[in-house]
Amino acid sequence: MKLGGQAAYLSEVNEHQEVAELVAWAIERELPVIMIGGGSNIVWRDEGFNGLILVNKLTGIETYDLDENTTYATASGGENWDGLVAKTIEMGLSGIELLSAIPGTAGAAPVQNIGAYGCQLSEVLTTIEAYDLSTLQFVNLRGSECDFGYRTSRFKTTDRNRFLITKITLQLSKTPLPKDTYHSLEMYMQEHNITDRSPSSIRQAVIGIRSQKLPDPSVVANCGSFFANPIIDKDYYDQLLETYPRLASWPSKFMWELPDDKVKIAAGALLEHEGFKGYHDPETGMATWDNQALVLVNEHAKSTADLLKFKQKIVDAISEKFGITLEQEPELLP
Numbered sequence: 001m002k003l004g005g006q007a008a009y010l011s012e013v014n015e016h017q018e019v020a021e022l023v024a025w026a027i028e029r030e031l032p033v034i035m036i037g038g039g040s041n042i043v044w045r046d047e048g049f050n051g052l053i054l055v056n057k058l059t060g061i062e063t064y065d066l067d068e069n070t071t072y073a074t075a076s077g078g079e080n081w082d083g084l085v086a087k088t089i090e091m092g093l094s095g096i097e098l099l100s101a102i103p104g105t106a107g108a109a110p111v112q113n114i115g116a117y118g119c120q121l122s123e124v125l126t127t128i129e130a131y132d133l134s135t136l137q138f139v140n141l142r143g144s145e146c147d148f149g150y151r152t153s154r155f156k157t158t159d160r161n162r163f164l165i166t167k168i169t170l171q172l173s174k175t176p177l178p179k180d181t182y183h184s185l186e187m188y189m190q191e192h193n194i195t196d197r198s199p200s201s202i203r204q205a206v207i208g209i210r211s212q213k214l215p216d217p218s219v220v221a222n223c224g225s226f227f228a229n230p231i232i233d234k235d236y237y238d239q240l241l242e243t244y245p246r247l248a249s250w251p252s253k254f255m256w257e258l259p260d261d262k263v264k265i266a267a268g269a270l271l272e273h274e275g276f277k278g279y280h281d282p283e284t285g286m287a288t289w290d291n292q293a294l295v296l297v298n299e300h301a302k303s304t305a306d307l308l309k310f311k312q313k314i315v316d317a318i319s320e321k322f323g324i325t326l327e328q329e330p331e332l333l334p
Contacts, residue, residue, distance in 0.1 A: 045304055066171075081106055085099060222297045286306060
């Protein structure tokens, strides 16, 4: 977002042993430690961070064939996520092609349990290697121990800033996995006469859609989708349909362990109903992206306080109109 205060110290991490060495350096000086990837899903507070930020630059991808159909891919935490997706597809593997073009690193992906087009990282992640700041040791966590949910995990909630993720291992398939297709993805493939459903073809379609809807964070200051799609009771959703019959939603088959009595609705549609698509706020210098209302853009905001004020303006408007409280996706650090 190009906002926020200064950090007292920052160091890139290029070797595994440097993690323990730098943590020891910080402990000796009684400094807190945070590890980040590319920073594309972070909002920094104006007061800055009086501690040590580690930028994960660990690289390397290894694969292991379990059997004729399954391959485990282990990626170091600093690997570019989309580069990892591309690499696995080049190797003839399927499982994460729907997660193409998501900014960030492999090590940051589990924090939010990244997801798109009906696929979530938790579906394929088997283990995580991390440095545990509570025991000062490297540990291995199973995917089942990560408390994954919709856009969340233990790394974002109960154990926030406890684990410095250094590697992730994914279970991928040598044959394309059949999946129900999101409506927007299906429509894009029909409009472009794409009949090939290979992982490579799916990836290119996803990249095409995302490039149309979402600005590049390295060019336009943004954190991608700023609000998570709300999950509400189906009974309440049915009530909303009486007033807003075209309110977009997704059934449980597109959600990770979503009960039948819950519905995920499109937060972007809520913002559009309230006129927040392509909205430019002169008071805060913030805006919403022309092609996707969920993307908050810093046009000329002076501080994170401006961003949060604009965010609250949207949250209050949606709450008043729909009775739904939007939840912020990017992490507010420290």
